Amino acid sequence: MTPTSFESIPIVSLSDLAGDDRQRGALAERLCTICHEIGFVVVTDHGIDASLIDDVFELMQRFFALDDDHKRLIDKLASPHFRGWEAVGSEFTNNRVDVREQIDLWTEWPAVDDATDGPTHLRLLGPNQWMPDDVLPGQRDLTLRWMRDLGDLADRILELLAIGLGLEPNHFADLFGEQPMSLTKMIHYPPTPAGGAGVNAHHDTGFLTLLQPGPTAGLQVLNPRDEWIDVPTVPGAFVVNLGEMLQAMTGNYFVATAHRVITTTERLSAAYFHGPSLDTELTPIELPGRFTDAVAASERHRRAGFMASSEQTDAGVGDMASELSASTYGEQLWNYFCRSYPANVAAHYPD
Ligand SMILES: O=C(O)CCC(=O)C(=O)O
Ligand SMILES: [Fe+2]
Numbered sequence: 294m295t296p297t298s299f300e301s302i303p304i305v306s307l308s309d310l311a312g313d314d315r316q317r318g319a320l321a322e323r324l325c326t327i328c329h330e331i332g333f334v335v336v337t338d339h340g341i342d343a344s345l346i347d348d349v350f351e352l353m354q355r356f357f358a359l360d361d362d363h364k365r366l367i368d369k370l371a372s373p374h375f376r377g378w379e380a381v382g383s384e385f386t387n388n389r390v391d392v393r394e395q396i397d398l399w400t401e402w403p404a405v406d407d408a409t410d411g412p413t414h415l416r417l418l419g420p421n422q423w424m425p426d427d428v429l430p431g432q433r434d435l436t437l438r439w440m441r442d443l444g445d446l447a448d449r450i451l452e453l454l455a456i457g458l459g460l461e462p463n464h465f466a467d468l469f470g471e472q473p474m475s476l477t478k479m480i481h482y483p484p485t486p487a488g489g490a491g492v493n494a495h496h497d498t499g500f501l502t503l504l505q506p507g508p509t510a511g512l513q514v515l516n517p518r519d520e521w522i523d524v525p526t527v528p529g530a531f532v533v534n535l536g537e538m539l540q541a542m543t544g545n546y547f548v549a550t551a552h553r554v555i556t557t558t559e560r561l562s563a564a565y566f567h568g569p570s571l572d573t574e575l576t577p578i579e580l581p582g583r584f585t586d587a588v589a590a591s592e593r594h595r596r597a598g599f600m601a602s603s604e605q606t607d608a609g610v611g612d613m614a615s616e617l618s619a620s621t622y623g624e625q626l627w628n629y630f631c632r633s634y635p636a637n638v639a640a641h642y643p644d
Contacts (some may be wrong), residue, residue: 308338325457332550357481367422374419386493414623447567470570491554499536511556543578571623
């Protein structure tokens with residue numbers, strides 16, 4: 294029986310990832326239940342090197358301490374592929390401006406020459422922008438290692454989720470195709486002004502998010518009673534949460550849960566959004582009856598919605614109560630760019 298709410302975010306050790314089948318099975322079941330009831334979990338013993346986390350935070354400190362003229366060397370507005378740095382005030386979440394600056398880095402694939410003729414999501418393929426080595430030494434190598442190690446961890450968590458859903462362990466790997474597109478966001482939050490938010494309430498749009506929140510509190514999750522629950526800060530732990538596309542693909546058995554950041558002091562975080570090939574279909578997977586029955590028995594799960602566009606919100610659709618309008622990951626991402634980065638879309642794709 295699904296509890297109707299939650300009061301805290303669980304902390305789970307992933308050490309049994311390396312265990313025998315029975316231990317992995319138990320961990321898989323536990324994670325699946327959490328993804329159904331809460332959609333958020335703090336994980337320890339995840340195998341990501343502590344020194345890698347330290348190096349990434351040190352890199353962020355060095356970058357965000359630069360002046361804006363230097364940061365503009367990788368200005369996101371200059372990238373037709375939505376990659377690079379953006380200043381505080383560039384991003385909109387839930388139609389409200391966020392109080393944070395960030396670097397966005399996506400998996401690199403060759404740009405498509407005639408991207409304006411094909412599906413809109415092809416515009417996302419392309420190179421990242423990297424800081425010159427004499428201004429920010431080592432950014433490229435360190436970031437690529439971060440993306441590779443977090444990608445491997447995300448794949449292992451997806452295997453567990455597949456096992457917990459009664460599927461073959463490689464079910465998601467097989468669905469995710471040959472050209473995976475993941476996003477790394479390196480984020481700096483100044484202290485949040487009264488009444489604002491570092492990032493406003495939202496669902497993650499992707500599949501699976503691994504967040505390194507650093508030592509500073511500020512991330513909050515909305516429970517079904519509309520109370521904001523603080524995510525505990527556990528040294529070295531990652532926060533793992535579900536995005537809207539896994540919600541869709543599991544027929545709402547897993548939930549993408551609303552969250553936001555409000556911080557009283559300066560805060561850094563590094564978020565990794567694990568994603569498949571852009572043409573991956575969001576069609577629900579066929580799951581054993583116990584999972585579909587659990588959704589049917591829970592109004593909250595049956596009604597779990599998706600982020601609305603500004604037009605839908607204007608027309609009276611709740612912020613996170615929209616129907617999924619995209620049929621592929623690429624389409625969903627394009628909708629997200631139009632919602633969150635209108636200036637970038639207007640600069641490069643006036644059509
Ligand atoms: O910085 C954080 O702690 C959370 C960031 C987040 O939710 C996001 O970028 O989607
Ligand atoms: Fe998020």
